Amino acid sequence: MSGPTLLWLRRDLRLGDHPALTHAAARGPVIPVFIRDDEVRGLPAAPALRLEAALGALSKRLEGLGSRLILRSGEPVEVLRGLMAETGADLVVWTRRYDPQGKESGAAVKAAHPAESYPGALLAEPWEVKTKTGGDFKVFTPFWRALSARGIAPPRPAVSPPAPSQWPASEALADWHLSAPMNRGRAVISAHIRAGEEAALAQLDTFAGQHLADYGDARDQLGQAACSGLSAALACGEVSPRQVWWAASGQSGAEAFQRQLAWRDFAWHLTWHSPHMLSDNWREGWEHFPWNQDATRPEVQAWMQGRTGVEIVDAAMRELHLTGTMHNRARMLVASYLTKHLMTHWRIGAEFFAEHLVDWDPANNAMGWQWVAGCGPDAAPFFRIFNPETQAQKFDPTGAYRARWLAPDSGFFDAVPRRWGLTPDMPAPTPVITLKQGRERALSAYHDMRNGRQVY
Structure with a gap:
């Protein structure tokens, strides 16, 4: 008889299409574990808020099935070592990650414990x-x-984790205060979150029943609800990309949607082979491009605050x-x-998005920017x-998107930091630069860089 299996959950907070869980359940009792390590402690504000909601939803679902989600803090190697000693567990399993930090922590656990990793995060x-x-x-097209x-x-299929005879102690999710950095934006953003696998x-x-057929034509229309709305669930692993792929398969509009889903795989393909993409220029020759790198400049602050004077941007x-x-x-x-x-610099925008997106995915974010x-x-x-x-x-074309989010009563002024001093009665902003000037300046810089590379 084997001992219990520790299911180390990372960004795979579901029971369906979960190869690591399937293997663990076939062995016997399973103890699901989520570890608040330094990476989790350092998460940007909005992703931490979304993770908190996802963990709460998974914990509730597991309890309904006679299981539990064990929460512990510390370095994974040490936390798992302690849990193995407490429970008699003889194997740790998890879903692979492909970022440098995720790979490093997984390798450390494998070096220290009987352990196995499984696919499940990508197609x-x-x-x-x-x-x-x-x-x-x-290039994406040949990759696709x-x-x-x-x-x-x-x-x-989904698997219900068999329970062990005894459960180890767990920390309380509320004591982690994951969403605290959101400050007053917490209540505003939380109203839009629908967390959990179900x-x-x-x-x-x-989406598959009502919007998929029109996805190819409607997905870029800003005023329409034509997209799947699944990006945050995919980022937390509440649904697997294979579940999403197969839900669309065989239906009208499937290829256009599946192609967009594949961009997520492409981002992680690039990250796996070129991990520097997460923080540095992916393409060579851009080291000296004359980007502004000061996030405090007035025009950058105007962009962050939705006050550039360009309505669609704001x-x-x-x-x-x-x-x-x-x-x-x-x-x-x-x-x-x-x-x-x-x-x-794109890095300023990427870092701002990381702080504010509940669907933040490091590879998607870096590649997109x-x-x-x-x-x-x-x-x-x-x-x-x-x-x-x-x-x-x-x-x-109808201005519906702009009207919705620029409305004085949208709640925007109750969501942003007080230190910005923004109020609904402020005059409309004037453009920080004309579109023609901005375009000409960018093209000039690009051509200068290109010509310089040709000279060298």
């Missing part, structure tokens, strides 16, 4: 999707072809402050405006500068 492991010569991909051609395995699956079912930033999310098309617009019209800024995997970095006005005309 395919980053090393499984290869070019014809066996290398890694740098290779990923879709290899086929996606169907999701596994909520995620219900959202997936609604509406998107206010959506972020009020909901903890932002429409994907709007993310590209505000990123382009910051990095190109305002010539500000660099794709827009020009130093990432975009095939057309030098001339892709979004014009906010024409984008607004195309993707918010």
